[in-house]
Amino acid sequence: MSKLNRRHFLVTGLAAGAASAIPAVVPAAAHADPETASPGLRTDPFTLGVACGDPDHEGFVLWTRLAQQPLAEDGLGGMPQRPFPVRWQIYADERARRVVRSGVTVAAPEWGHSVHVEVQGLSSDRDYWYRFRVGPYVSPLGRARTAPHPLSYGGALAMAFVSCAQYEHGHFTAYRRLAEEHPDLVLHLGDYQYEYTRDTYTIPGGNVRHHEGPETETLANYRQRHAQYKADPDLQAAHAAAPWLVVWDDHELDNNWAGEVPEKPEVPQPNFRERRAAAFRAYYENMPLRRTSIPRGIDMQLYRRIRWGRMATFHMLDTRQYRDDQSCGDGYKDCPAAVDPARSITGAEQEEWLLRGFHQSRAQWDVLGQQVFFGQRDNNPGPAKITSQDAWDGYAASRRRITQGWIDAGVRNPVVLTGDVHAHWAGDLKLDYDDPTGPSVGSELVTTSISTGGDGGDSDPAQHPFLQINPHLKFYNNQRGYVLTTIERDQLTADFKVVPRVQTPDAEVHTRATFVVEDRVPGVQQTYLRPLDPARRLQQITVEDTVRLETERP
Structure with a gap:
């Protein structure tokens, strides 16, 4: 080895x-x-x-x-x-x-x-x-x-973004359908592969495929797991269809890891640094990354900027390697430490790099490609805030500094792209989420998973309790798929694509909803919503369902 x-x-x-x-x-x-x-x-x-x-x-x-x-x-x-x-x-x-x-x-x-x-x-x-x-x-x-020349806008950019492909939970049909869209660019926002051994992370009714090998801890383990995913023909089709921009989240190493802290720090793991180095090395070996991302032991430079002419600048973030450990545990909590200004999800150096990029940008659209939910999601209708400590809600001061940074820099159109939560979401971003009547200052688009969670199910997004508690949230859907965007000078159009099933192969794809972000108009505007099919049994989503779907992992 x-x-x-x-x-x-x-x-x-x-x-x-x-x-x-x-x-x-x-x-x-x-x-x-x-x-x-x-x-x-x-x-x-x-x-x-x-x-x-x-x-x-x-x-x-x-x-x-x-x-x-x-x-x-x-x-x-x-x-x-x-x-x-x-x-x-x-x-x-x-x-x-x-x-x-x-x-x-x-x-x-x-x-x-x-x-x-x-x-x-x-x-x-x-x-x-x-x-x-x-x-x-x-x-x-x-x-x-x-990409277009730095002084040119070029034509409309067809960009898709994806996240969360658990091999055992379903077929990678969404990758195949994405390839058939012929995008110009694909962003993968994390959880490209999962670390678990066979049948550790299961869906109701049982997993439909199986991981080879033990839980990934060594370089040999990670190489084998990447190869198993890469051998999938649907994933190969998506890679061959267009250039990709990749960043990791947690499962490329260990569920909910933070910096040098594993998911379960109470369990002795003296080899975690070696495990991190192995995961980083295997990630580089299996991704189309430049030499600037060659890992050096337990460190790897993954945050970077990619400019698509004058049309868009993509700020690809790493919210795992430099973050402070999650406070109060990983789940939904009322946690006073979440607002501690000393806490950071990006680390000071990456935060300064991002703010400097905002001030230097002359792009029509500044797009943050990152991993975990950015906008506030309170699951409690009462005065206490019950939020996910693994997302930006657990680092509220860090989020506010970055939001204030793009405001101070006069960023023309800030858009945050997100994965991780295994569901489609769309929402407006605020500087102060305690004032729902305050101005929107940006837009967030969240892609569902490629396969994680199995088939999922459709529902009436207007009935989701999170949208009622958080008026800045505008859309939710718990089917599998991806988001296909068209970026033009006057607007960004986002089609939320879904496949009705992944536990059996070769499902067709359709657009569940379309949202538009207009030039210099922060926030998302719905322009299309596919009618619910009365012949299908629809999910009645509760707060408890949403929390369970996001946190029910080993």
Whole structure:
């Protein structure tokens, strides 16, 4: 097994001025042409698909990981313990006839035979296609896209965001339907994979698929679990459809972890730092991230900014690695410590980086891609506030500083994108939630899960008690799916997409509701709501149901 300390890297320019790759140091012989070399591979190593990520106006990151046997218990994917040269090619057309960039990089065993190629020198605001080759084996074709030039708005941006894909709870149909939408960009806001061993986190009636291996604690465990998820054809289709921006939440490491504190600090876990380092390393190995995110022991730089021309700036946040531990436990509590100004969910350095970005931004839309519910959600109609301590409600002063920051910076259109809670929500953001008549100062869109929680069910959003207690909340739905947005200069349109079932495969998708955020008009406006189907049994959602659905984990 590879050691967890950072290895020495060789940054190699493989196509003059066009791209760079980041393999570990390998012998010169490993740079032989992969089309003529005899790799000694008996089966196709591209079982985990391909991916693209972190685009700018000149390029993007290309990713793949070689694995002949994805579910191998040692996490090595059935690959020989030696480096393999991998040829990559970028095409101007989806029939792969006109090569515009190519090169050779190395898939090294120290990094799970993963490949990260940072491509530059391409034209802005256009589609490209790419694939890899090792010996006689050729990967699937993926679609990439460059951002508009920094001085250009470009056309309308089709952006989708997703969260929470528990493999055992259902099929990844929503990923397949998302791929069929042909978005320009996909944001994954966390819980890409889950750490539990088989049947630890179950749904009523039993799980429909099963995790391989024990609860993830070692590098081999995390590599195996990532490979099991990556081998899913629906997830592969979504990765191949568009570039992704990824950030983690808790299950990529351990449920409800905070900084260096595990979920259950009362239970001795002397190896938690090693577990964190293993999870971070495996996350990097399996995601299309730039070299700035190479983990260094227990640290990994994941918060970053991606600019989509003048149209949008995406501030991708990390609300796990630097947060203070949850106060009063993880659940819904009336907790005085939640308003302590010394507490932070981002850490001081990331908070300063975000506020500085607000002041520097000239984008039409400033979008925060982050993990946990941002707006206040009080589940008590009385004077006491009963809120989730794992969300921004548990860090109210931190939330207020950031909200005040975008107000002071004159951010034109602040929009917060959220995952985690396994349901669709939409709401207005306030500086002072105790004054419901006060002005809205931003908008929050929350995506449901891809599969976590199983099928879920439809309901009348107007009857949800959270919406009655919190008038700034405007929409709720407990089916699975994703949010598809269209970002234009004059408005952002959000379609809340749902699939009626995931416990059986291949369900169709429909739009449950549509909300619009108009330029310079903070807050969400509903423009479409699909009528409830009287033939279907509808859920009658209570406060207790919502709390249970969000917190009923091992």
